[in-house]
Amino acid sequence: MGVKSFTHEVESQVSAPRMFQALVVDSHNLIPKLTPQGIKSADLLQGDGGVRTIKQINFGEGTQSKYMKHRIDVLDKENFFCKYILIERVMLGDKLESIVY
Secondary structure (H helix, E strand, C coil): CCCCCCCCCCCCCCCHHHHHHHHHHCHHHHHHHHCCCCEEEEEEEECCCCCCCEEEEEECCCCCCCEEEEEEEEEECCCCEEEEEEEEEHHHCCCCCCEEC
């Protein structure tokens, strides 16, 4: 089993609370609007957007995956931190068991 870690920081004119709200908390509403050619829709399957919420991202035609599901394990809005795990995806196959963000 291998583990990879990646950190990426970007400066933005948008405030951190607003960016976190849009890209993490409300991602299921925003991402399909930003990338309609790649992501057809995103749905909350379980929960209210907080911890233990399961989201499903449905990809558009011509993509390699039909959908993926991830579960939010940690959500700290005050410190702008979210940890979620990819729990289901058509492309996982034999090589990956899970992906944790």
